[in-house]
Amino acid sequence: MTEYATLTFEGKTLELPIVTGTEGEKAIDIRMLRQKTGYITFDPGYGNTGCCKSAITFMNGEKGILRYRGIPIEELAENSTFVETSYLLINGRLPTRKELTRTSVMLNDFSLVHEDMQNFYQNFPRASHPMGILSAMVNALRSFYPELVETDEQTEMIFLRLLSKVRTMAAMSYKISRGHKVIYPRPDYTYCANFLHMMFDTPVKPYVIDQDLVRALNVFWILHADHEQNCSTSAVKTVGSARANIYATLSAGIAALWGPLHGGANQAVVEMLAKIWKEGLSIEEVISRAKDKTDPFRLMGFGHRVYKTYDPRAKIMKKICDRVLPKLNINDPLLDIAKKLEEVALNDAYFIDYNLYPNVDFYSGILLRAMGIPTNMFTVMFAIGRLPGWLAQWKENLDDPEQKLCRPRQIYTGSNQKPYIPIDDRE
């Protein structure tokens, strides 16, 4: 039976239906609000606005819960691979062995990039940021693969093509930015091993695949694979709602992810830690700057719109750093600084009062550094990981008959009507 919330305004009342999710989350359905009252809701940043019903990812920010299709992130990080998790997100269930093998074979089949695309790469200025290049190149894929996403078979093919090629394109952009020969994928390697191979193999020094690093990369990408209605996913859904093509739509998601308040935070964290180390800043000094409201500086890698406790992804990421760095014989001073910073912040009244805890980006840069990934590629690594989430959310949105063109309203605060003044009569 539908429950209702009652809105009272200007001496009138309006019954608004309550929508309840499978985990008991509640929303007031205001779709008829403007039509029935002339009012709209006001919610900058959409912190209280549910834009869809979704069966993909569940988050509880108070309890630090994250589940993909019902499965806890901790179990996926322990047992799954990135390819299997991508299948889960996109198809709604774990694959059978046969389905997983077929997916892996198709990912390998699609792993090459049209040779003509190299011309684009070669012409970006050397100092271009890899996120700008990736966003432009994903948009350009439309010109190389103009097929439409109409049937289920086409959707599967285009999704797998994107998952495979975006990874190849990311490695390719790194090689080209260094002026090195592009390394092609190998059909006998798994998805993650192939990425490391394309990034680090050279004609003079073959790269030896380390299975611990392959596992760490799988976990890194699993942790980033989806995060419900975050900024870049909302960008993907907004652009997708205009029925823009899938490549342009993803390119918008990549652009949103680039921002330092979102995916760009992993680069910003390592830059912050490196600055503390190089300039010998004290942890107390850094914390005090982060608290100073007259200073725009924020403690990067801390705080989250949804999590008001420790981000479950950050816990897993910290554990992997503790496991992988000693194994690689890496003694990274930035890891020590990060741990000290975390300890001081978690005991500081400001961070406690504002519920500011480490998020996924706090430790992820340290893991990527240990793998040999350059700092300006960190957000590209996030983008490869987020791709299955964007694809799953984009498809769910298009398949949902309740969804419409995204088009928020506003409260206008500008001038009231006034006449046009000819230029010679202006003061």
Ligand code: CMC
């Ligand atoms: N350091 C210091 N103060 C902070 C921080 C921080 N990292 N984060 C939030 N605050 C303060 C902020 O100054 C504000 O104070 P006041 O209300 O007095 O003005 C209050 O906390 C609320 O901040 P907000 O920006 O209104 O909250 P939000 O929910 O919009 O912000 C956030 C979420 C992630 C943008 C923010 O916490 C932040 O800027 N963090 C640093 C960047 C970062 O690590 N981003 C990665 C997010 S996780 C990856 C992802 O999923 O995108």
